[in-house]
Amino acid sequence: xxxxxxxxxxxxxxxxxxxxxxxxxxxxxxxxxxxxxxxxxxxxxxxxxxxxxxxxxxxxxxxxxxxxxxxxxxxxxxxxxxxxxxxxxxxxxxxxxxxxxxxxxxxxxxxxxxxxxxxxxxxxxxxxxxxxxxxxxxxxxxxxxxxxxxxxxxxxxxxxxxxxxxxxxxxxxxxxxxxxxxxxxxxxxxxxxxxxxxxxxxxxxxxxxxxxxxxxxxxxxxxxxxxxxxxxxxxxxxxxxxxxxxxxxxxxxxxxxxxxxxxxxxxxxxxxxxxxxxxxxxxxxxxxxxxxxxxxxxxxxxxxxxxxxxxxxxxxxxxxxxxxxxxxxxxxxxxxxxxxxxxxxxxxxxx
Amino acid sequence: xxxxxxxxxxxxxxxxxxxxxxxxxxxxxxxxxxxxxxxxxxxxxxxxxxxxxxxxxxxxxxxxxxxxxxxxxxxxxxxxxxxxxxxxxxxxxxxxxxxxxxxxxxxxxxxxxxxxxxxxxxxxxxxxxxxxxxxxxxxxxxxxxxxxxxxxxxxxxxxxxxxxxxxxxxxxxxxxxxxxxxxxxxxxxxxxxxxxxxxxxxxxxxxxxxxxxxxxxxxxxxxxxxxxxxxxxxxxxxxxxxxxxx
Numbered sequence: 168x169x170x171x172x173x174x175x176x177x178x179x180x181x182x183x184x185x186x187x188x189x190x191x192x193x194x195x196x197x198x199x200x201x202x203x204x205x206x207x208x209x210x211x212x213x214x215x216x217x218x219x220x221x222x223x224x225x226x227x228x229x230x231x232x233x234x235x236x237x238x239x240x241x242x243x244x245x246x247x248x249x250x251x252x253x254x255x256x257x258x259x260x261x262x263x264x265x266x267x268x269x270x271x272x273x274x275x276x277x278x279x280x281x282x283x284x285x286x287x288x289x290x291x292x293x294x295x296x297x298x299x300x301x302x303x304x305x306x307x308x309x310x311x312x313x314x315x316x317x318x319x320x321x322x323x324x325x326x327x328x329x330x331x332x333x334x335x336x337x338x339x340x341x342x343x344x345x346x347x348x349x350x351x352x353x354x355x356x357x358x359x360x361x362x363x364x365x366x367x368x369x370x371x372x373x374x375x376x377x378x379x380x381x382x383x384x385x386x387x388x389x390x391x392x393x394x395x396x397x398x399x400x401x402x403x404x405x406x407x408x409x410x411x412x413x414x415x416x417x418x419x420x421x422x423x424x425x426x427x428x429x430x431x432x433x434x435x436x437x438x439x440x441x442x443x444x445x446x447x448x449x450x451x452x453x454x455x456x457x458x459x460x461x462x463x464x465x466x467x468x469x470x471x472x473x474x475x476x477x478x479x480x481x482x483x484x485x486x487x488x489x490x491x492x493x494x495x496x497x498x499x500x501x502x503x504x505x506x507x508x509x510x511x512x513x514x515x516x517x518x
Numbered sequence: 519x520x521x522x523x524x525x526x527x528x529x530x531x532x533x534x535x536x537x538x539x540x541x542x543x544x545x546x547x548x549x550x551x552x553x554x555x556x557x558x559x560x561x562x563x564x565x566x567x568x569x570x571x572x573x574x575x576x577x578x579x580x581x582x583x584x585x586x587x588x589x590x591x592x593x594x595x596x597x598x599x600x601x602x603x604x605x606x607x608x609x610x611x612x613x614x615x616x617x618x619x620x621x622x623x624x625x626x627x628x629x630x631x632x633x634x635x636x637x638x639x640x641x642x643x644x645x646x647x648x649x650x651x652x653x654x655x656x657x658x659x660x661x662x663x664x665x666x667x668x669x670x671x672x673x674x675x676x677x678x679x680x681x682x683x684x685x686x687x688x689x690x691x692x693x694x695x696x697x698x699x700x701x702x703x704x705x706x707x708x709x710x711x712x713x714x715x716x717x718x719x720x721x722x723x724x725x726x727x728x729x730x731x732x733x734x735x736x737x738x739x740x741x742x743x744x745x746x747x748x749x750x751x752x753x754x755x756x757x758x759x760x761x762x763x764x
Binding site (some may be wrong): 289 | 521523524526528530531532533534546547550563660
């Protein structure tokens with residue numbers, strides 16, 4: 168196949184492909200992995216309340232526990248729909264969802280750390296989140312990568328301009344960390360949507376990351392073992408972490424074979440490596456949020472998701488997985504290389 | 519390494535519905551933008567419809583915390599006081615509003631919180647708890663308050679005795695209290711009227727007072743209330759005689 172034509176540095180592609188990727192849900196079910204993952208999630212959600220009822224009737228769970236499980240299940244229905252539907256609708260829906268996710272997560276972070284009271288740097292971080300997702304939507308990789316130095320430079324400049332050294336390091340560090348967590352890292356969720364194969368990739372990542380948490384919980388309850396990080400997360404055990412490591416690695420590699428069928432990363436060692444990455448980084452992401460909460464002396468980052476807590480409580484495992492997996496895949500085979508770049512900025516973004 | 523000082527939002531553990539009606543509510547950037555826009559609109563309305571006149575604006579402190587207190591005879595009072603602030607502070611202060619009037623029902627609750635930026639105050643039950651929460655927020659330099667120490671709108675337009683609650687808020691603290699006199703609001707929108715008429719509302723702002731040497735007990739609270747009442751009455755007299763704030 169002839170390489171795409173170039174004009175003034177802008178890669179011309181088949182514009183129908185880009186338009187279809189951005190706006191059209193018509194190709195949503197083309198990839199079998201997409202269909203399989205969505206059907207699997209739907210089936211699990213349908214069966215879950217039946218299982219809870221059976222567990223209650225056989226006396227294996229108490230009534231309060233069953234109520235708690237139902238509460239969590241309801242939130243899972245909303246979360247699943249909130250993520251899967253935009254992924255199926257098109258890349259623009261993914262960009263919007265990614266932006267909303269970043270803003271909601273950052274709002275929780277700002278309110279728990281008190282950063283929201285520092286209006287100037289708080290505003291800079293919010294503008295930075297908009298910049299990151301704009302760069303993703305524009306398929307403007309150079310701006311996407313430059314967003315971190317641009318925003319952090321602006322943060323320190325704004326903090327210095329206040330002429331108040333008391334608490335300078337704290338507010339600059341909090342703002343920088345907030346941007347990294349909710350902008351730079353979560354921004355990769357949106358950038359994945361620039362690849363023609365984004366639907367199965369995103370669904371694969373989301374499924375494996377969330378199941379990683381479930382596996383850690385199940386293995387931790389099935390086997391007794393020492394605590395993993397008792398002062399950070401008292402509920403986690405070595406057995407839970409190890410069991411999840413093995414299970415998630417195998418599951419991710421197995422599903423990944425169907426997701427990347429025939430592509431460069433569809434190689435046993437690579438798939439196992441990515442699976443291991445999801446397992447390890449997912450748990451580290453969880454521990455990062457636990458560390459933040461212990462430092463702040465709070466239980467949850469928010470209350471928006473009944474049974475789960477806040478958005479960051481639910482999506483903490485994604486934080487490190489998204490950027491690392493993105494760059495592994497991008498390094499090995501590229502992401503969105505066959506898609507038009509600088510969709511909005513055009514020649515201005517590609518001199 | 520010294521530990522950092524985190525100040526988690528006071529309303530963090532409250533669900534959204536309860537947050538709007540909580541005296542612990544803290545604004546984020548989005549709601550602050552809504553307040554600022556709403557108060558710019560209120561000020562425009564008061565200038566055009568009520569010919570709002572402000573005297574002594576230079577007496578308002580430039581940074582939190584501070585408390586604005588005034589005589590109260592109309593729903594226009596809070597709007598007039600809030601609209602008297604310099605442009606950069608519009609929408610920032612919290613009018614303290616009776617919860618049994620402004621925070622009944624979810625729609626009214628959201629409107630009062632989102633557009634007025636009001637905080638609910640329970641006039642009867644739990645008023646001591648409300649006062650303590652407001653006092654903590656003032657001492658933490660988190661808030662500027664708009665308060666009417668008479669406790670309710672005057673039915674005859676005259677200034678009535680100030681209640682001690684204002685003393686419980688500021689006695690023994692360095693929080694500046696700015697006495698203000700509002701005239702013309704009762705005539706424009708009396709308590710028994712459903713809608714405001716055109717009029718001329720004047721806000722006369724006095725010099726800030728501090729009560730750090732006043733004891734934080736009933737006697738001190740009474741002293742604070744009496745002093746502020748005297749200043750507000752004097753400002754009203756000055757307004758009627760055409761003088762500026764003393």
